[in-house]
Amino acid sequence: MSSTFIQVIASGLLLGAVYALFSSGLTLIWGMMNVINFAHGDFVMLGMYVAFVVWTVMGGGPAAAVPIAALVLASLGIVCYFVLIRHITRGPMLAQILGTFGLALLLRYSAFWYFGTSFRTLPETLVGGTLPIGPIRIESSRLLAGVVALVVTVCLHLLLTRTTLGSRMLAVAEDADAAELMGIRPDRMQAIAWGLAAAATGIAGALIANFFYVAPSVGETLAIVAFVTVSLGGFGSVPGALAAGLLIGIVEQVSAYAIGAIYKDIVVYALFVLALWLRPVGLMGRA
Amino acid sequence: MNPTGLARLLAAAAFGLAVTGAAFAQSVKVGAIYPLSGVAASVGVYAKAAIEVATDIVNNDHPELGDLPLAKGAGLTGLGGAKLEVVFADNQGTPAAGQNQAIRLITEEKVVAINGAYQSGITLTASAAAERYGIPFLTGDSVAANLTERGFKWFFRTTPIASDFARIYMEFLKDMKAKGARIDSIAIVHENTEYGTSVASVVTSTFKANGLNITQNIPYSANATDVQSQVLQLKDKKPDVLIFVSYTADAILYAKTMKSLDYKPPIMIADDAGFSDPSFVAAVGNIVQGVFNRSSWSVGAPGTKTYLVNDMYKKKSGVDLDDTTARIMQGFMVLVDAINRAGSTEPAKIQAALRATDLKPSQLIMGFKGVKFDEKGQNVLASALVIQLQNGVNYVPVWPKDQAAAEPVLVYKGW
Numbered sequence: 001m002s003s004t005f006i007q008v009i010a011s012g013l014l015l016g017a018v019y020a021l022f023s024s025g026l027t028l029i030w031g032m033m034n035v036i037n038f039a040h041g042d043f044v045m046l047g048m049y050v051a052f053v054v055w056t057v058m059g060g061g062p063a064a065a066v067p068i069a070a071l072v073l074a075s076l077g078i079v080c081y082f083v084l085i086r087h088i089t090r091g092p093m094l095a096q097i098l099g100t101f102g103l104a105l106l107l108r109y110s111a112f113w114y115f116g117t118s119f120r121t122l123p124e125t126l127v128g129g130t131l132p133i134g135p136i137r138i139e140s141s142r143l144l145a146g147v148v149a150l151v152v153t154v155c156l157h158l159l160l161t162r163t164t165l166g167s168r169m170l171a172v173a174e175d176a177d178a179a180e181l182m183g184i185r186p187d188r189m190q191a192i193a194w195g196l197a198a199a200a201t202g203i204a205g206a207l208i209a210n211f212f213y214v215a216p217s218v219g220e221t222l223a224i225v226a227f228v229t230v231s232l233g234g235f236g237s238v239p240g241a242l243a244a245g246l247l248i249g250i251v252e253q254v255s256a257y258a259i260g261a262i263y264k265d266i267v268v269y270a271l272f273v274l275a276l277w278l279r280p281v282g283l284m285g286r287a
Numbered sequence: 288m289n290p291t292g293l294a295r296l297l298a299a300a301a302f303g304l305a306v307t308g309a310a311f312a313q314s315v316k317v318g319a320i321y322p323l324s325g326v327a328a329s330v331g332v333y334a335k336a337a338i339e340v341a342t343d344i345v346n347n348d349h350p351e352l353g354d355l356p357l358a359k360g361a362g363l364t365g366l367g368g369a370k371l372e373v374v375f376a377d378n379q380g381t382p383a384a385g386q387n388q389a390i391r392l393i394t395e396e397k398v399v400a401i402n403g404a405y406q407s408g409i410t411l412t413a414s415a416a417a418e419r420y421g422i423p424f425l426t427g428d429s430v431a432a433n434l435t436e437r438g439f440k441w442f443f444r445t446t447p448i449a450s451d452f453a454r455i456y457m458e459f460l461k462d463m464k465a466k467g468a469r470i471d472s473i474a475i476v477h478e479n480t481e482y483g484t485s486v487a488s489v490v491t492s493t494f495k496a497n498g499l500n501i502t503q504n505i506p507y508s509a510n511a512t513d514v515q516s517q518v519l520q521l522k523d524k525k526p527d528v529l530i531f532v533s534y535t536a537d538a539i540l541y542a543k544t545m546k547s548l549d550y551k552p553p554i555m556i557a558d559d560a561g562f563s564d565p566s567f568v569a570a571v572g573n574i575v576q577g578v579f580n581r582s583s584w585s586v587g588a589p590g591t592k593t594y595l596v597n598d599m600y601k602k603k604s605g606v607d608l609d610d611t612t613a614r615i616m617q618g619f620m621v622l623v624d625a626i627n628r629a630g631s632t633e634p635a636k637i638q639a640a641l642r643a644t645d646l647k648p649s650q651l652i653m654g655f656k657g658v659k660f661d662e663k664g665q666n667v668l669a670s671a672l673v674i675q676l677q678n679g680v681n682y683v684p685v686w687p688k689d690q691a692a693a694e695p696v697l698v699y700k701g702w
Contacts (some may be wrong), residue, residue, distance in 0.1 A: 004519055011515040109324070117328040118566035124574075130547050139547040198643055211547070213539040213570065217326045221510050221536070256516035259574075261507035262479050264516070 003135035008013055009088045009250060010136055016249020017146030020210060020242040022222060023229040024153055025201035031236015032173045032193040035089060035096055039080075039104035041223025045111060047073055047205020048214045061126040062144065063209060069206035077198025098199040104219070111216035117150075120214040121205045127210050129181050141210035148207055152200055159196075160238065169193055173236070177208045232272055234285020243283050248272075290665060303307065315363060315370040315632055318392035320403030320413050321615075325380025326510055326536050329566045330405055330611060334428075336604040338373055338402070338615040343370045343599065344494060345623055354649045356624040365627040374398055378409045385409035386674060388414035389424075399632045400425065400684075402619050405611075406534075407431030408481035412441050423625075423637050427618015428611055430559075431485040435663040441634075443641050443660055445618040447669035449486045452581050453493035457554055459579070459673045459686050460499065468554060468697055469527040474503035476541070477532035483509070486532045486558055492603040505535045509534045518544045521552070528554045535561040542571040548702055553698045557581065565606040577700040583653045583671045584613035585684060585692075592654050609682075610674075617653045621646065654690070 008154070026040045037043075050072050051065035058064060080103060088099035125132075125142040147180040160166040169189045176186040229248055235241030248268060253268035276282070296695045319338050322331035344355045346581035352358035362368035372476070374396045376388035383403050392398045393416070398544065400423040404410045410429035410681035417424035418439050427444040432449045460470045475490060477483035484506070489499045503524050505517050514537065521529065523594030529552035533541065545551070556579045561567055563580060584606060587593040596616075608616070621644060626632070648660040657668035675695055685695040 004523055008516060008519055011519070012511075015513050015515070112324065112328065117332045117568050119329055119564075120566075121539065121543070121570040124543070124546065126574055130549070135512070137548055142547075146359070156321065211543065213538065213543075215326070215329070217324070217328060218536075221512055225512055252513070253516050257519055261505060261517050265508070280376060 002206055005257075008253050010071055010138060010248035011144035012253030013227040013246060013283075014138070014142040014146045014249070015253060017149040017244035018142065018204075018245075019225055019229050019249055020245025021145060021149035021152060022208065023198035023226045023233070023245055024149075024156055024238050025199075025239060026226050027230045027236055028156065028193060028197040028200065028240045030230060031167060031189055031193060032197075033089065034173075035085060036100065036199075038097065038100040038223070039107055040071040040201065040226055041113075041219030041221075042104045042107040043073060043076070043201040043219075044208065044218065044222050044226075045214075045219035046107060047202035048075070048212070049111065049205075050116060050202065050205040050246060051209035052122065052214050055122050055126065062210060065206040065209075066148075066203050067201035071202075073202025073205075074199035075195050075199075077194040077196075078191050080198075081194040083192065086187065086190070103178035108216055108219060115216060117216065122214075124211075131135075138213055141207070145204075145207040145210070148203065149245075152203060154240055155235040156196070156200065156238045163218070165192070170232070226257060228268070228272055230282075232275055234282030237282065237284040237286075238283055240284030247283075290555065300417075308566050310338040312632065314370040315366060315617075315626060316372045316374055316396060317397045317626070318374050318376060318389070318396060318398035318401040318403075320376045320378050320385055320388050320401060320409070320620070321393070322380045322409075322548075323375065323377035325378075325532060327380050327405060328546050329535060331377070331563055332433075333565065333606070333612045334405060334615045335375055336359050336419055336620050337600060337608065338375075338594065338604055339624070340600045341616050341619045342371050342633070344596070344620075349559040350672055351595055355592055355596075355652070356646070356649075356650055357627060363623070363627045365630040366632070371623060376403075378404050378406070378413070379453035380406065380409075382409050382412040386412040386416050389413040390420075393417065393420045393422050399634060400622055400626060402427065405429065405615075406480070406482060410434060411481055414439065417441055422634050423622070423641055425641070426507075427543055427616070427621070428614045429482070431481045432489050433481075433485060435665040441638060443622075443664040443666075445621050445655075445666045445669065446614050447583060447655075447671045448665065449489035450493065451519070451669060451671060452558060453490040455491055455537055455581060455671055455673060456490065456530070457497050457499060460554075462686065463554065463697065470499065470554070472502040472524070472526040473528040473530065474502060474521055474526035474552075475501055475510075475522065475530045475532070476505040476507065476521070477598055478509035478534055479508065481561065483532040490530065490532075497635065506561055507537070509537045511537060511540070514540045514544050515548065518548050518550050519539075522548060522550045526552060526655065528552065528556065531555070531557040531562065533557065533561040535564040535648040536566050538562050538564070539571055542567075542575045546574045548677075551699055551701045555699045558654070559610055563611050566607055568609075568676070568680050568682075572676060574702040576676055576679075576702065577686075577696055577698070578676050579695070580610075580674050580676070580682060580685070581654060582674045582682065583606060583669070584610045585654060591629045596652050609701060610671075610692045613653060617651060617655075620652070621658050 029082045047069045051067040056066040131138045172189040233244030256264040321334040349358040378385035404539045409430040414424040477487040620671045625640040629636040674682040
């Protein structure tokens with residue numbers, strides 16, 4: 001195996017970890033509330049701008065940007081829940097789709113208005129450049145994002161499966177009426193789910209900003225990958241999103257390298273359709 | 288309704304008609320379709336600023352701008368001093384939206400001519416709509432070869448096109464070879480819509496006809512989330528020359544990825560578009576030092592008309608004109624000059640005036656040899672030169688020698 005091929009695999013794993021990172025928030029909302037959040041990509045975009053603002057205003061790197069982005073986005077998520085989501089979930093499916101889609105456009109065009117259309121980037125030196133490991137080169141900023149992806153996934157998974165809060169949230173997801181009879185307030189649980197999901201998304205954005213460009217339309221580019229990752233991983237399954245993200249990352253990189261960049265989407269989506277045909281609930285979803 | 292009410296209503300309606308009638312006589316509407324949202328919005332917003340400056344030049348007296356058409360005097364002198372009004376439309380980065388906006392501008396806004404639309408793939412659909420309605424469409428910046436190969440009667444293009452650039456790159460590389468550079472293997476990396484595909488294919492055929500080998504061809508999607516594989520493919524083959532045909536977002540990803548994977552070709556050429564976008568240069572210009580690019584624009588010495596126009600633009604947009612925005616402004620000026628010469632808002636008369644266009648270099652802001660359209664609507668006097676990103680974030684003209692401000696520096700430095 002040539003060293004280039006090892007580099008391709010390494011790049012694929014890191015890319016996949018990033019996909020997993022920005023998909024975990026989406027899968028959480030999807031699994032908890034059965035709401036498809038079309039504004040997800042634009043939440044990532046806002047997380048990226050938080051990192052950009054933290055850098056320009058304070059000169060700070062991810063150590064400052066990540067917690068700030070998590071806080072800002074968590075607040076935004078909770079506000080969105082009470083102002084918009086709570087109302088549209090009572091309506092038909094179409095209202096939910098159009099509601100979150102409207103939210104996406106609102107956020108995107110607010111960003112166009114406030115931040116302008118220019119592409120921004122953060123300096124590579126912020127996270128310490130590139131690590132050469134033998135013939136392989138690993139970008140520190142991607143590695144950091146990959147590691148955080150794992151940590152966030154494990155934390156969210158533990159929170160959902162090992163804590164009372166998690167059990168309550170799952171109970172609401174399972175049957176909101178029954179949960180309410182047990183003394184759990186669905187509204188509060190769902191607001192927390194939105195806050196958590198948005199926080200995870202904000203963290204993702206703040207980390208991705210270190211190696212990606214920042215622009216108001218960046219959410220559009222990223223959102224589609226998030227949707228594919230979540231449906232392949234299984235709706236609502238956080239570990240599923242991780243597995244699916246890694247898989248998509250590797251398949252994408254290997255096919256782009258071996259066959260060609262314009263064919264990678266064909267390979268990825270063909271495998272995606274095949275996987276869902278064989279297992280409609282996704283890799284780790286429950287029927 | 289009582290009689291007084293009816294009378295009031297009629298009076299109001301009459302007043303409304305009078306107002307719109309008067310407004311119509313005083314202004315001439317021209318449509319401008321650009322990507323004001325979507326991935327290419329950064330270019331679209333600069334394009335809008337460029338057109339607004341051109342409109343200011345037309346509508347107000349600017350004697351300091353010399354021979355530039357319509358700079359002297361206020362308004363369209365050929366139309367009794369009528370004001371020029373630009374109706375902007377957002378192509379949203381999709382060919383379908385571009386076409387719909389063209390139809391809207393024609394049928395609802397009643398524009399007399401249209402300018403646009405940056406992305407070649409969108410100019411393709413928007414100009415097809417204008418052709419159907421018999422409204423002149425002029426593009427100052429879309430370079431895909433086939434745009435002027437459709438037998439259209441209402442389509443005009445001022446910019447040099449892919450075949451011009453291909454020839455410039457080819458001659459430039461041969462000149463570099465004569466100076467000792469290796470150009471045996473050439474890779475071309477291009478985005479896969481109309482623009483990238485057509486430029487790449489013209490470059491490939493021109494190079495082949497002149498004995499240069501394109502050894503690697505890498506098409507990719509401009510809204511890709513990752514380009515590591517493409518850079519690794521290049522790193523494997525190590526071409527002597529690397530040519531990019533890219534938009535802004537993808538150009539930024541390539542610049543960053545090439546640095547992180549530590550890949551530098553000996554000679555790197557980028558075909559305008561993304562690599563000329565001021566936001567690309569500001570964001571990653573420091574890690575693509577030594578990239579060659581093409582341009583027909585030069586700011587010029589203080590006091591010259593190009594310098595003054597650039598000054599007006601900079602006050603509005605905060606950045607200098609680059610090749611793309613300057614070509615857009617130039618195209619728009621040519622269109623407005625034709626409307627003025629037509630002395631009419633009738634599309635057929637504007638079309639005839641466009642056909643009769645014969646502008647001299649002194650009447651232009653671009654370094655073209657002039658503007659004169661052939662029967663396909665292509666400006667036969669368009670030309671460009673090779674520029675290089677040197678010393679930070681400035682592109683300087685480096686080739687051909689008689690128009691150069693600095694020597695071309697080899698090899699590609701990167702960061």
